Amino acid sequence: MTALCPCANFGEIGHGCANSNGALGGARLFASGATRPNTVVLTCEGIPNNNLCTFLRGTLDDANGTVFGDGVLCASGTIIRFGQQSAGGAGLPNGAIAAAGTVPAGNTRYYQVHYRNPSAAFCPPEAFNVSNAYRIDW
Numbered sequence: 001m002t003a004l005c006p007c008a009n010f011g012e013i014g015h016g017c018a019n020s021n022g023a024l025g026g027a028r029l030f031a032s033g034a035t036r037p038n039t040v041v042l043t044c045e046g047i048p049n050n051n052l053c054t055f056l057r058g059t060l061d062d063a064n065g066t067v068f069g070d071g072v073l074c075a076s077g078t079i080i081r082f083g084q085q086s087a088g089g090a091g092l093p094n095g096a097i098a099a100a101g102t103v104p105a106g107n108t109r110y111y112q113v114h115y116r117n118p119s120a121a122f123c124p125p126e127a128f129n130v131s132n133a134y135r136i137d138w
Contacts, residue, residue, distance in 0.1 A: 016029075016072070019046070027113060030043055044131050052115065055081065070122065070127075072130070109135075
């Protein structure tokens with residue numbers, strides 16, 4: 001069984017679970033650039049403004065997901081945090097972030113953005129959420 005958004009706070013297709021921004025349908029992580037040479041840039045939209053965003057990279061995909069705050073964490077295995085930014089205008093991180101670290105060719109990694117969602121009335125008692133998961137085959 002696949003984990004459901006914890007407060008029936010379902011986001012739009014391709015987004016994470018909804019957050020206190022409501023109208024934006026949850027955070028959506030996407031990438032641009034190429035893997036060889038590594039010019040991959042990750043960008044996340046739909047995050048409430050002025051909230052801390054932490055980029056995550058996992059070695060495995062948890063197809064069932066795990067409830068994590070107000071969202072569902074799908075990146076699993078060995079997870080590293082590799083960058084933080086505050087969400088800016090229109091919920092976009094102030095700029096984007098390069099996919100960090102060297103991933104050997106032929107490997108796959110799974111990315112998500114963990115962020116503060118501090119509205120106490122939204123999906124209590126947690127105050128954080130995650131974006132959709134994004135797969136990159138290196």
